[in-house]
Amino acid sequence: MMTIRVTVWNEYRHEKQNELVASIYPEGIHNAIGNYLKTNEPVEVRTATLDEPDHGLTDEVLASTDVLIWWGHIAHDEVRDDIVEKVRDRVVSDGMGLIVLHSGHASKLFERLLGTKTGTLKWRDDGERERVWVIEHGHPIAEGLGDYFEIPKEEMYGERFEIPAPDELVFISWFEGGEVFRSGCCYRRGKGKLFYFRPGHETFPIYHQPEVLKVIGNAVRWAAPIAGAATRSGRMEPIEPIGKN
Amino acid sequence: MMTIRVTVWNEYRHEKQNELVASIYPEGIHNAIGNYLKTNEPVEVRTATLDEPDHGLTDEVLASTDVLIWWGHIAHDEVRDDIVEKVRDRVVSDGMGLIVLHSGHASKLFERLLGTKTGTLKWRDDGERERVWVIEHGHPIAEGLGDYFEIPKEEMYGERFEIPAPDELVFISWFEGGEVFRSGCCYRRGKGKLFYFRPGHETFPIYHQPEVLKVIGNAVRWAAPIAGAATRSGRMEPIEPIGKN
Amino acid sequence: MMTIRVTVWNEYRHEKQNELVASIYPEGIHNAIGNYLKTNEPVEVRTATLDEPDHGLTDEVLASTDVLIWWGHIAHDEVRDDIVEKVRDRVVSDGMGLIVLHSGHASKLFERLLGTKTGTLKWRDDGERERVWVIEHGHPIAEGLGDYFEIPKEEMYGERFEIPAPDELVFISWFEGGEVFRSGCCYRRGKGKLFYFRPGHETFPIYHQPEVLKVIGNAVRWAAPIAGAATRSGRMEPIEPIGKN
Amino acid sequence: MMTIRVTVWNEYRHEKQNELVASIYPEGIHNAIGNYLKTNEPVEVRTATLDEPDHGLTDEVLASTDVLIWWGHIAHDEVRDDIVEKVRDRVVSDGMGLIVLHSGHASKLFERLLGTKTGTLKWRDDGERERVWVIEHGHPIAEGLGDYFEIPKEEMYGERFEIPAPDELVFISWFEGGEVFRSGCCYRRGKGKLFYFRPGHETFPIYHQPEVLKVIGNAVRWAAPIAGAATRSGRMEPIEPIGKN
Numbered sequence: 001m002m003t004i005r006v007t008v009w010n011e012y013r014h015e016k017q018n019e020l021v022a023s024i025y026p027e028g029i030h031n032a033i034g035n036y037l038k039t040n041e042p043v044e045v046r047t048a049t050l051d052e053p054d055h056g057l058t059d060e061v062l063a064s065t066d067v068l069i070w071w072g073h074i075a076h077d078e079v080r081d082d083i084v085e086k087v088r089d090r091v092v093s094d095g096m097g098l099i100v101l102h103s104g105h106a107s108k109l110f111e112r113l114l115g116t117k118t119g120t121l122k123w124r125d126d127g128e129r130e131r132v133w134v135i136e137h138g139h140p141i142a143e144g145l146g147d148y149f150e151i152p153k154e155e156m157y158g159e160r161f162e163i164p165a166p167d168e169l170v171f172i173s174w175f176e177g178g179e180v181f182r183s184g185c186c187y188r189r190g191k192g193k194l195f196y197f198r199p200g201h202e203t204f205p206i207y208h209q210p211e212v213l214k215v216i217g218n219a220v221r222w223a224a225p226i227a228g229a230a231t232r233s234g235r236m237e238p239i240e241p242i243g244k245n
Numbered sequence: 246m247m248t249i250r251v252t253v254w255n256e257y258r259h260e261k262q263n264e265l266v267a268s269i270y271p272e273g274i275h276n277a278i279g280n281y282l283k284t285n286e287p288v289e290v291r292t293a294t295l296d297e298p299d300h301g302l303t304d305e306v307l308a309s310t311d312v313l314i315w316w317g318h319i320a321h322d323e324v325r326d327d328i329v330e331k332v333r334d335r336v337v338s339d340g341m342g343l344i345v346l347h348s349g350h351a352s353k354l355f356e357r358l359l360g361t362k363t364g365t366l367k368w369r370d371d372g373e374r375e376r377v378w379v380i381e382h383g384h385p386i387a388e389g390l391g392d393y394f395e396i397p398k399e400e401m402y403g404e405r406f407e408i409p410a411p412d413e414l415v416f417i418s419w420f421e422g423g424e425v426f427r428s429g430c431c432y433r434r435g436k437g438k439l440f441y442f443r444p445g446h447e448t449f450p451i452y453h454q455p456e457v458l459k460v461i462g463n464a465v466r467w468a469a470p471i472a473g474a475a476t477r478s479g480r481m482e483p484i485e486p487i488g489k490n
Numbered sequence: 491m492m493t494i495r496v497t498v499w500n501e502y503r504h505e506k507q508n509e510l511v512a513s514i515y516p517e518g519i520h521n522a523i524g525n526y527l528k529t530n531e532p533v534e535v536r537t538a539t540l541d542e543p544d545h546g547l548t549d550e551v552l553a554s555t556d557v558l559i560w561w562g563h564i565a566h567d568e569v570r571d572d573i574v575e576k577v578r579d580r581v582v583s584d585g586m587g588l589i590v591l592h593s594g595h596a597s598k599l600f601e602r603l604l605g606t607k608t609g610t611l612k613w614r615d616d617g618e619r620e621r622v623w624v625i626e627h628g629h630p631i632a633e634g635l636g637d638y639f640e641i642p643k644e645e646m647y648g649e650r651f652e653i654p655a656p657d658e659l660v661f662i663s664w665f666e667g668g669e670v671f672r673s674g675c676c677y678r679r680g681k682g683k684l685f686y687f688r689p690g691h692e693t694f695p696i697y698h699q700p701e702v703l704k705v706i707g708n709a710v711r712w713a714a715p716i717a718g719a720a721t722r723s724g725r726m727e728p729i730e731p732i733g734k735n
Numbered sequence: 736m737m738t739i740r741v742t743v744w745n746e747y748r749h750e751k752q753n754e755l756v757a758s759i760y761p762e763g764i765h766n767a768i769g770n771y772l773k774t775n776e777p778v779e780v781r782t783a784t785l786d787e788p789d790h791g792l793t794d795e796v797l798a799s800t801d802v803l804i805w806w807g808h809i810a811h812d813e814v815r816d817d818i819v820e821k822v823r824d825r826v827v828s829d830g831m832g833l834i835v836l837h838s839g840h841a842s843k844l845f846e847r848l849l850g851t852k853t854g855t856l857k858w859r860d861d862g863e864r865e866r867v868w869v870i871e872h873g874h875p876i877a878e879g880l881g882d883y884f885e886i887p888k889e890e891m892y893g894e895r896f897e898i899p900a901p902d903e904l905v906f907i908s909w910f911e912g913g914e915v916f917r918s919g920c921c922y923r924r925g926k927g928k929l930f931y932f933r934p935g936h937e938t939f940p941i942y943h944q945p946e947v948l949k950v951i952g953n954a955v956r957w958a959a960p961i962a963g964a965a966t967r968s969g970r971m972e973p974i975e976p977i978g979k980n
Contacts, residue, residue, distance in 0.1 A: 092361050092407065095873050115360040116337050116435050120478045122637075128487045131974070133649050133670050134964040138830050138926035142964040147612075147650070156483075159623050159662065160476040160637070162337065162435055167410065167902075168923075169655065172662060172670045176490075176975075177483030180623050180662045180670050188903075190361050190407055191873035229869040229877040231405040233365045238401075238422030239866070240911075242373045245421075245731050340628050367882075376729070378894050378915050379719040383585050383681035387719040392857075392895070404868050404907065405882070412657075413678075414900065417907060417915045421730075425868050425907045425915050433658075436628035474624040474632040484621070485666075486980055582851050582897065605850040606827050606925050610968045618977045646973075650966040652827065652925055657900065666980075667973030680851050680897055721895040723855045728891075728912030732863045735911075 004043045004224045007065040008034045009056065011072040012049035014202045021202045029071050029200075032207040033216060041217045050075055057083055062090050067097035067223045069216070070104045073202065077108075084108045092190030097223025099216065102200030105161070110196070113189055114164055121181075122158030125201060128176040130154040132183055132199065132211075136170045141184060141195065141218045149211035155201035157181045163196075171215075173198060184215070186222075193223045249288045249469045252310040253279045254301065256317040257294035259447045266447045274316050274445075277452040278461060286462045295320055302328050307335050312342035312468045314461070315349045318447065322353075329353045337435030342468025344461065347445030350406070355441070358434055359409055367403030367424060370446060374421040375399040377428055377444065377456075381415050386429060386440065386463045394456035400446035402426045408441070416460075418443060429460070436473055440464045494533045494714045497555040498524045499546065501562040502539035504692045511692045519561050519690075522697040523706060531707045540565055547573055552580050557587035557713045559706070560594045563692065567598075574598045582680030587713025589706065592690030595651070600686070603679055604654055611671075612648030615691060618666040620644040622673055622689065622701075626660050631674060631685065631708045639701035645691035647671045653686070661705075663688060674705070681718055685709045739778045739959045742800040743769045744791065746807040747784035749937045756937045764806050764935075767942040768951060776952045785810055792818055797825050802832035802958045804951070805839045808937065812843075819843045827925030832958025834951065837935030840896070845931070848924050849899055856916075857893030860936060863911040865889040867918055867934065867946075871905050876919060876930065876953045884946035890936035892916045898931070908933060919950070921957075928958045 010030035014021040025032050030047040038045050046065075048056025050072070062068075068087065072079070087109055090096040100110045106119035130151040134142045158179030164187075171184030183198035197215060200206045207213065255275035259266040270277050275292040283290050291310075293301025295317070307313075313332065317324070332354055335341040345355045351364035375396040379387045403424030409432075416429030428443035442460060445451045452458065500520035504511040515522050520537040528535045536555075538546025540562070552558075558577065562569070577599055580586040590600045596609035620641040624632045648669030654677075661674030673688035687705060690696045697703065745765035749756040760767050765782040773780045781800075783791025785807070797803075803822065807814070822844055825831040835845045841854035865886040869877045893914030899922075906919030918933035932950060935941045942948065 088360075089362070113360040115333075115358045117334070122478055122481045124481055124483060126483065126487055128483070131668055131670075134966055135649055135672070136655075136923070137650050137964040137966045138923065138928070138961065139963065140961050143962050145964040147964070147966050156481075158481060159625055160478070160627050162478075164409070164432070164434060165412065165626075165659065169659070172649065172672075174664055174668060174670045176485065176487050178485040178621055178664060179481075180621075180664045182625070182662075187409070188871070188873065189409060193873070226873065226875050227878050228874065229872040229880040229882070231869055231872045231882050233367055233405070233407075236367045236369055236401075236403065236424075238369060238371065238373070240421065240423040241735055242371055242422050245734070376913055376915075379721055380894055380917070381678070381900075382719040382721045382895050383678065383683070383716065384718065385716050388717050390719040392719075392721050404870055405872050410871075410904065414904070417894065417917075419909055419913060419915045423866055423909060425866075425909045427870070427907075433626070433628065438628070471628065471630050472633050473629065474627040474635040474637070476624055476627040476637050489979070490976055578850075579852075603850040605823075605848040607824070612968055612971045614971055614973060616973065616977055618973070646971075648971060650968070652968075654899070654922070654924060655902065666975065666977050668975040669971075677899070679899060723857055723895070723897075726857045726859055726891075726893065726914075728859065728861065728863070730911065730913040732861055732912050 004220055005064055005066045006037055006043045006069065006220055007046045007048055007061060008069045009048045009071065011075050012051065013075055014073065024205050029202065029207055033069060036213040037217060037220060041220055043220060050078060055079060055083055057087065062086060065096060066225055067099065067220050069099045069101065070107060070109060071101045071200065072107045073103040076106055079108050084112055088112055091192035091194065095191030095225035095228065097192060097225060098194045099219050099223060100194070100196045102198060105196065113194060116164055117162045120162035122179060123156060124177060125155040127153035127204065128156055130199070131174040132171050133174065135172055136168060139168060139170050140222045141170050141215060143218050144214055145211065151199055151206060151209060153204050154199060154206065157198055191228055192225070195219045195223055249465060250309055250311045251282055251288045251314065251465055252291045252293055252306060253314045254293045254316065256320050257296065258320055259318065269450050274447065274452055278314060281458040282462060282465060286465055288465060295323060300324060300328055302332065307331060310341060311470055312344065312465050314344045314346065315352060315354060316346045316445065317352050318348040321351055324353050329357055333357055336437035336439065340436030340470035340473060342437060342470060343439045344464050344468060345439070345441045347443060350441065358439060359432070361409055362407045365407035368401060369422060370400040372398035372449065373401055375444070376419040377416050378419065380417055381413060384413060384415050385467045386415050386460060388463050389459055390456065396444055396451060396454060398449050399444065399451065402443055437470070438468045440468055494710060495554055495556045496527055496533045496559065496710055497536045497538055497551060498559045499538045499561065501565050502541065503565055504563065514695050519692065519697055523559060526703040527707060527710060531710055533710060540568060545569060545573055547577065552576060555586060556715055557589065557710050559589045559591065560597060560599060561591045561690065562597045563593040566596055569598050574602050578602055581682035581684065585681030585715035585718060587682060587715060588684045589709050589713060590684070590686045592688060595686065603684060606654055607652045610652035612669060613646060614667060615645040617643035617694065618646055620689070621664040622661050623664065625662055626658060629658060629660050630712045631660050631705060633708050634704055635701065641689055641696060641699060643694050644689060644696065647688055682715065683713045685713055739955060740799055740801045741772055741778045741804065741955055742781045742783055742796060743804045744783045744806065746810050747786065748810055749808065759940050764937065764942055768804060771948040772952060772955060776955055778955060785813060790814060790818055792822065797821060800831060801960055802834065802955050804834045804836065805842060805844060806836045806935065807842045808838040811841055814843050819847055823847055826927035826929065830926030830960035830963065832927060832960060833929045834954050834958060835929070835931045837933060840931065848929060851899055852897045855897035857914060858891060859912060860890040862888035862939065863891055866909040867906050868909065870907055871903060874903060874905050875957045876905050876950060878953050879949055880946065886934055886941060886944060888939050889934065889941065892933055926963055927960070930954045930958055
């Protein structure tokens with residue numbers, strides 16, 4: 001398998017502003033995820049964050065990224081529209097994979113790619129038990145799991161989640177407080193693949209949990225671009241003669 | 246059946262600038278479609294055009310529109326972003342139906358709702374034969390048709406069309422010059438339904454052809470909003486006790 | 491709206507063999523459902539049961555049924571294969587609607603139409619709380635509901651449920667014991683529509699609960715056949731000349 | 736990449752009964768395909784044919800097959816039902832990949848896995864031009880192709896094809912005689928993946944054409960089983976306490 005070039009993007013504000021979050025993720029959420037991937041998957045990892053120039057997503061970085069992982073929460077509005085468009089173009093036209101995590105559901109990027117009001121859902125950050133059930137046991141993103149895995153303390157997200165019906169629904173979550181959620185959603189958008197994965201509130205050590213990291217690693221391999229077919233667009237001459245019959 | 250309140254939106258530029266188009270649609274494409282619907286379907290019809298204030302799509306008009314039909318071509322860029330957002334909100338949050346016709350595939354509105362680069366396809370306006378085949382014979386939008394219908398002279402659109410895979414694919418077109426196209430595509434987006442229907446180049450009398458008009462009438466009934474379920478969003482108290490087990 | 495001709499099919503064994511079930515459904519599950527529909531929906535209702543000749547599903551009954559509702563549990567194997575094939579043909583070729591309830595997931599008919607091993611799931615009949623969440627709030631089958639409805643005591647079904655991914659997923663259930671389940675699943679199969687609805691264990695008064703009955707009523711209207719398009723099959727002469735270019 | 740164990744199944748009657756077919760496929764269609772795969776893909780290839788004991792599909796053969804390729808035409812009825820069930824079980828429960836070619840659409844196996852009347856379509860064996868268009872350019876099965884490829888002389892298949900809407904539609908064919916067809920259809924059924932690929936009439940040298948063989952090779956890699964998640968079924972003890980709240 002070829003090396004997959006992963007860029008982990010993190011808003012990286014909570015970690016600098018909130019001691020609890022800093023204590024859980026001393027190097028930031030991006031490095032928690034990136035360090036796991038480096039050790040466990042056939043990848044090269046870079047990170048990028050909101051407050052870097054161009055949010056760390058220069059043309060050069062994007063052009064050499066196979067799979068982009070996205071975590072944001074309190075500063076979605078500060079992400080520049082032109083960069084959202086560039087990322088979207090890389091996914092749709094070039095087939096870059098995209099993995100959107102947790103509160104990234106309300107990001108400009110996710111909403112831009114899906115078209116619905118993806119910020120709309122139920123939530124509660126009381127720290128309750130989540131049980132993530134496997135729905136598609138033959139899916140590569142579920143590889144290595146059993147029936148389900150549990151997260152001891154999590155933020156709840158509940159339906160109705162305002163997304164287009166996923167092309168493949170890999171996980172559904174059960175919450176202690178009584179809700180359910182479509183927690184693992186696959187989409188094809190143009191040449192690219194998009195995976196939304198729900199777990200991940202910043203005040204809990206979600207991205208240190210082995211099952212969560214395993215799923216992200218599986219998703220990186222699933223989302224990696226393939227060569228595909230070389231299709232063209234624009235005005236075309238007829239292939240067959242017109243107007244003869 | 247209750248009366249469906251339809252607004253037919255037309256860019257309405259070709260008809261004022263091009264004699265050929267004016268001779269085919271002396272009252273504009275919007276009225277050709279609107280007049281058919283008034284006579285043949287359980288609807289009230291209004292029209293709206295680009296050069297009216299707010300493009301004719303005031304809050305009041307949108308709030309009293311059940312199904313919006315959209316035709317545009319040479320002035321997509323002149324459509325105001327805030328109005329695109331308002332229309333999108335009416336579809337996703339309130340369930341207004343939307344029917345996008347022909348070159349409307351490249352409109353801001355269609356791309357905003359679907360997320361991909363929907364302007365990307367092959368085309369050729371040489372006036373060739375199109376044969377629109379029924380793929381889903383049990384679909385209400387195909388009601389009253391046979392195996393296919395033909396359009397004697399049309400602009401060709403060819404694949405790869407850069408859309409998300411439709412939730413339901415109702416029609417596929419065969420073109421004399423050798424291409425195929427997904428010509429009738431259904432999407433659910435939030436509470437609303439969206440239908441893309443390919444036929445309709447302005448220099449041919451497409452919207453006078455009975456089968457084309459019948460499909461648009463069928464689509465109006467299909468896209469009409471329903472009451473649905475009253476779901477909420479935002480922070481929620483737990484339904485079940487947390488932390489006891 | 492035209493009258494929909496509904497046939498409610500029930501295995502009708504538990505009610506005759508088990509006093510508890512008989513006390514809940516003294517006229518049988520079929521009549522509990524049928525009586526509700528007669529009073530609340532634009533339908534004509536007939537019933538049919540396993541031990542009638544041809545299981546009550548003669549050619550004449552099938553030919554005059556628009557929507558068939560199916561409940562079975564302990565005698566799936568006694569359903570004749572030739573009748574399964576006739577029902578399947580009515581759905582696929584003629585567009586008869588089919589609503590399969592609860593333990594009907596393991597029926598020959600459901601497995602025949604879906605192709606996977608639909609009997610495979612997790613279950614537990616301890617009588618626990620089920621909360622049925624609305625996933626598609628714009629779907630006619632969810633009409634009139636809120637975020638969810640609860641069933642106080644139910645048999646649990648849990649994922650992985652061995653079905654093809656539904657064309658539309660309307661409900662997901664949360665169970666007190668910790669599981670989730672895709673509880674409202676829509677399929678198009680040929681000209682016909684198929685809805686699987688999970689609630690309904692015979693030892694609980696499920697089919698007396700208003701929300702459950704409302705969903706079944708909604709589903710009857712959704713599944714009713716439409717005229718659609720008149721397509722043909724078999725050997726066809728070419729429409730366009732062959733071999734000239 | 737691990738070696739994929741492929742079994743190419745062929746009815747193998749035309750080649751023995753018809754001189755024209757024998758001259759095109761002197762070693763049978765199964766060997767034409769198998770020889771290509773052996774040379775070009777990371778596979779081990781076995782073949783199996785209708786007239787061998789158990790149609791060559793013993794428990795041992797099936798248990799050591801990762802991907803099964805199926806070609807049949809005039810003797811679908813002679814395939815034993817118990818073997819159809821065994822193959823279906825291998826796909827759904829164990830994740831064996833299945834590639835069904837051309838006239839295999841009317842096989843017991845394909846109909847059993849899909850549930851609809853898959854033999855229903857239009858056809859004409861006059862030997863006309865087919866142009867297979869790529870619809871999903873980011874799909875691994877389309878890898879290495881351009882916009883389309885042409886087959887100079889083929890049997891036509893036309894819509895309405897009586898299949899469930901495919902999970903992914905990779906190809907649509909244009910026919911010289913005026914029809915269209917969904918020619919590359921992906922399905923997930925249980926743990927397994929199923930690909931239907933249209934080209935392949937026995938009286939034309941279809942399985943010697945490089946693009947056709949390349950697609951079959953791509954499909955073998957796509958359909959190869961993955962480990963997935965280890966899910967269980969049957970009666971389960973509650974994970975959370977019941978009846979306390």
